[in-house]
Each structure stands twice: as structure tokens, then as C-alpha cells.
């Protein structure tokens with residue numbers, strides 16, 4: 001059965017950008033007569049708080065977007081994430097890492113690579129063959145090894161998950177963006193599964209949760225698109241089915257930057273939820289609903305428009 005989800009991180013209230021992803025995932029689920037779930041991604045306990053989660057749920061409910069099951073909270077899921085990490089360790093696909101940020105920067109600098117402020121910091125692989133006497137701080141995925149052994153071991157899984165790896169580049173299909181590609185070892189390297197501060201990394205948590213919740217379709221903001229190849233690799237490594245992916249357009253602030261909480265995006269003004277929803281629908285390229293349509297009718301109108309635009313048969 002089609003299962004979609006919206007997975008906000010409760011670091012603050014919903015803003016105009018997150019409403020676009022929420023509405024799109026809800027419309028896609030309704031257009032497919034499927035289930036729609038809310039997952040509270042509060043894995044980063046220092047940055048998240050319970051009142052923001054409650055506020056987001058209330059904001060979504062005011063917009064007529066209500067989860068078909070009680071929301072799952074990542075803060076309750078540590079045991080499942082540990083099982084997944086153990087399964088990767090048992091296959092030699094994860095390893096402990098003792099590097100501090102400074103160690104990583106020094107190793108990168110020694111190779112003539114400097115870390116860009118907002119860029120990824122591809123891990124130079126220092127602890128891949130052992131900790132060199134350092135204590136384990138974090139756990140990483142063996143990206144290089146997994147991808148370079150790909151043709152012999154994983155062709156079938158990739159076919160099932162409809163992606164392809166050729167010369168270390170992973171090719172995948174996005175329902176809106178079309179063919180996408182990333183050389184994962186080069187772009188992100190051996191990425192984190194568990195962070196040095198003990199927190200579970202987003203990549204591992206999201207893959208385990210999507211699978212446990214039976215998510216068939218991930219619909220989320222385009223800023224997350226470049227995480228997809230890492231998630232496809234983890235799904236394959238854990239023997240989990242891969243969902244389909246659709247990444248939605250981003251809402252830009254006046255200066256062209258993506259609207260985000262970090263960027264100081266204002267909370268949604270839900271004095272009139274329909275006004276906020278119309279703006280979100282506009283970003284998705286959907287037409288305005290008939291004048292004076294009540295909220296439920298506007299949502300039903302957009303389900304039809306979504307089907308026509310994103311081509312999903314009921």
C-alpha cells in the first residue's frame with residue numbers, strides 16, 4: 001500500500017518552506033489513495049524540543065493535514081538504530097572512527113584539500129583500517145569499499161531498488177527532477193552513522209524509520225535530494241526496500257537563499273491556513289482553488305490537480 005510521510009525536525013515551528021513539503025507529501029498520498037504519516041525527527045535532542053513538535057502538529061492540523069497513525073518520534077528509536085548499526089558492523093560495512101574535526105581537517109589539508117564552510121567534509125578514511133590506538137568516537141559507513149565492490153555483490157539489489165552504480169557514480173531517478181547522479185565516495189566519502197556526540201546520524205535514522213513504517217514514497221524538499229544516494233546505499237546494505245523519491249521546489253528568501261529555520265525563516269502565519277496553503281500550492285505549480293472554497297474543498301481540488309501534474313493514477 002502506498003505510504004507517504006512528512007518528517008519535520010522540531011527545532012522550531014513550521015515555516016513556508018516546510019509547508020510545501022508537508023502539502024506535497026500529503027497530496028501525493030491522497031492522490032494515490034494511500035496512507036500519510038507524520039514522523040517527528042527529534043533525534044538531535046539538543047536542538048529539538050517537545051513544544052516545537054506539538055506546535056508543528058497543531059499547525060499541520062490547522063491546515064487539514066493529520067497523520068493517519070500516531071506520529072513516530074525518533075527519540076524513542078535508539079534500539080532500532082543500534083540494531084541497524086550492528087548489522088552493518090557484522091558485514092564489515094561500518095567502522096568506528098576516532099578522528100576529531102581537527103584530525104579530519106589536518107588529513108584533508110595534507111592532501112591539499114581545504115574544507116569549505118558550507119560544504120561536506122568528505123572523510124579522508126583515516127580509521128578505515130583501524131583506530132590507531134585512538135578511542136572510538138563515531139561510526140562511519142564503508143562507502144568506498146561498498147561502492148567499489150558493487151558490481152559483483154549487489155547488482156540484484158540495485159535493480160530491485162531501481163538505481164545503478166557505474167564507475168562509482170550512483171544514478172537514480174527522482175519523480176520530479178528526473179535522472180540524478182552522485183559519486184558518493186568522492187562527494188561525501190565514508191559518512192557518519194553515529195556521531196561523536198552519541199547522536200544517531202540522520203542518514204541511518206531516516207532509512208531505518210522509512211523501512212519500519214513501510215514508506216513507499218518519499219516526498220520532501222529539494223535541499224535533501226543529495227542525501228538520497230547515501231540512503232539508497234544504506235537501504236541496500238541493510239536489505240531494505242527502497243522507496244520512490246520526489247523532491248519538491250524550495251521556497252527562497254528575498255536574498256535567494258533557501259528558506260530555513262537556520263536562516264531565520266518566520267513561523268507560518270496561520271491566521272488563515274488557506275492563504276498559507278495557496279502559497280505552498282503555488283510553489284508546487286498547482287492552480288488556485290475556486291474562490292471561497294472551504295479548506296477541505298481546496299485540498300480536494302489540489303489532490304486532482306496534483307494527479308494531473310505529477311501523473312499518479314488513483
Ligand code: GLU
Pocket residue numbers: 006007008009041206219220221224
Ligand atoms: N527531518 C528532515 C528535515 O526536517 C527531513 C527528512 C526527510 O524528509 O527525509 O529537514
